[in-house]
Amino acid sequence: MKRTTLILASMLISGTAWADTAYEAVAFVDGAVAESLTGTPGDAAEGRKVMESKALGNCVTCHQVTAMADVPFHGEIGPSLDGAADRWDEAQLRGIIANAKMTFEGSMMPSFYKTTGFIRPGDAFTGKAATEPLAPLLTGQQIEDVVAYLLTLKE
Numbered sequence: 045m046k047r048t049t050l051i052l053a054s055m056l057i058s059g060t061a062w063a064d065t066a067y068e069a070v071a072f073v074d075g076a077v078a079e080s081l082t083g084t085p086g087d088a089a090e091g092r093k094v095m096e097s098k099a100l101g102n103c104v105t106c107h108q109v110t111a112m113a114d115v116p117f118h119g120e121i122g123p124s125l126d127g128a129a130d131r132w133d134e135a136q137l138r139g140i141i142a143n144a145k146m147t148f149e150g151s152m153m154p155s156f157y158k159t160t161g162f163i164r165p166g167d168a169f170t171g172k173a174a175t176e177p178l179a180p181l182l183t184g185q186q187i188e189d190v191v192a193y194l195l196t197l198k199e
Contacts, residue, residue, distance in 0.1 A: 070157065075147030076135035081157070081184030086192030094186050094193075101156065101182060101190060111197060122153060127199035137191045141182075156182040 070077055095103040096115045104115050106122040128137065140147050142157035157180045182190070 070142060072139055072143070072146045076133075076139040077142055078135045080188060081138070081142070082188055084185060084188065086185075086188035086190070088189070088192040088196050090186075091189035091191065091193030094182065094190050100186065103190070106153070109197070125194065125197055128194045128197045130199050132194075134191060134195060137194050138187060141187050141190055154181055156180060157184070157187055 070081065071079070092112065094101040095109070096112060098105075103109070103125070104112060104118045106119040108118045108120065108124040108126065109115075110124075110126050112118075132140065136147070140153075143155040144151040144153035145155060159180050
């Protein structure tokens with residue numbers, strides 16, 4: 045079993061505190077994350093909002109989701125998410141959203157809950173480590189919400 049732990053640090057974002065616990069460890073086992081990131085169940089309606097929002101997950105940019113036909117411009121880079129709940133269980137979905145590269149090594153999908161280990165391109169950053177951890181793209185609760193929505197997508 046492959047086990048990797050990411051350490052996530054809290055930081056301030058635009059004057060508001062990052063909602064997740066400071067230095068929370070996320071355990072990936074074979075790409076899955078069994079434990080909830082927040083201890084609070086996800087809200088499928090909120091998860092749908094995250095998936096369709098360009099400012100948040102923007103999942104439909106890369107994925108087709110028939111249940112979200114009212115959202116324009118679905119992409120075809122990633123697999124269709126129709127039937128996602130039939131293909132992956134809750135822990136697998138949480139792991140894929142948190143850091144898809146733990147399951148699909150060559151994935152182009154962003155790591156939505158990763159804060160360290162980035163390659164920073166450009167002359168201004170080459171060879172320099174970030175002095176502070178970055179905020180994740182999504183909070184733990186937003187990931188739980190997206191997982192809850194994906195679990196509604198059955199064929």
